[in-house]
Amino acid sequence: MTDTAGTTDEPGHGGALAVPASAVWLKGQLLEIASALHPDRRPVVVREWTDPVRLHDPAPVGHRFLFLVCVSGGDPPSSAGFDDVLNAFTVAGWNVHRRSSGHPGESWATARREEFEVKVYEGDGPGILSLTGWTPVVYTERQLGQPLFTLTTATGVLCDDCHGWGVCLLCEGRAYSGGSGGYGRCSCAGNNAGPGKCVECAGRGFLTSDAVSWKRKQYGLPAADRSDAWPQPPAEDGHDSNTSAFADVAQRPCVCGEFRCFWCNILTPADDHLLSRFTGICQGCAAQRSYAFTLPPRE
Incomplete structure (x- = not known):
């Protein structure tokens, strides 16, 4: 394999x-x-x-x-x-x-x-x-180790500084600079992140909530909603099945342009139809995303 x-x-x-x-x-x-x-x-x-x-x-x-x-x-x-x-x-x-x-x-x-x-x-x-x-x-060329995360697999927004590796890329996790001789301590060694760890994400591979808020401001986006209350969008029509609605949601990008998102789904009866709700956290800017669809009733 x-x-x-x-x-x-x-x-x-x-x-x-x-x-x-x-x-x-x-x-x-x-x-x-x-x-x-x-x-x-x-x-x-x-x-x-x-x-x-x-x-x-x-x-x-x-x-x-x-x-x-x-x-x-x-x-x-x-x-x-x-x-x-x-x-x-x-x-x-x-x-x-x-x-x-x-x-x-x-x-x-x-x-x-x-x-x-x-x-x-x-x-x-x-x-x-x-x-x-x-x-x-x-x-594509030289073989490297496996990073902690990539864009999709991160449990939050991927760190821009280490790109999900979790280590300082200046010293490549060794905490020493200066090539093979190992002379001179890297700046990451004296930081709270610890020797060899990425300073920005403290070695986790993804950004803190405060860093995400700053990133959203840089892109001109509103602050991410950190409350437990998800947005309640109006229900959309146009799908004859929950699978069709899921395929639609998976293609939709966030306001930041990122489509990556692990979607949660709730399917409930509502009057004479089914209501399908999809919610998820954007893996590009941590925005709370939510969609709702009206589906035909089950036979």
Whole structure:
């Protein structure tokens, strides 16, 4: 499953990027597991994209390949649920770990296999059942270690200073400057971040909430809403299923231009129809994003 063999050109990965064997294998795994759960229903690849990985220069030194697959939309309710998905990953040789959910009725889990990871999510209602999978970073030239995070995998906004590595890029985490001789201590050694750690994010790989607020001001954006109350947008029409609404939301960018966002979904009956709500934190500016859709009633 390492990238020592040939590559395949596919659209949707930054144009001219060649898709490595690792990405082809991961996408196949996600579709195979999802298809086995619903033999009569084809899983939907909602989006596929790449996360660039940078060091000092703006040009990427590598990319991580990602896939978002919708197993079911909750309309009608699926016969195969969250536990069935986890069992399928276990049978396929993945290590599965349940995660605590921040909202009642939702279920989260991660599945790992070597350096591959999949985030399994089921919404409330039950809502969307989705798989978000990512490959290890594939480097174009010299091989480097794996960063703590990339744009999609960060639990917040990726640090602009270390690009998600979590280490000071001046000394590359060694706390000493001056080349191979190791003479002279790097400025990061005397900072609260600790020797060799990134000063801006204190080694976490993503920005603090205060740093995010400053970043939003630089882009001319309003301060991020840190309250527990999510925006309540008016319900939109135009979708005949929750899966269709999910595919729509996954393509919409935030006001900052970033589309990356782990979406939560709640599907509830409302009068003579279903109401689907999607919420998530933008991974580019930490804004609270929210959409609502009116769906046909279940038969």
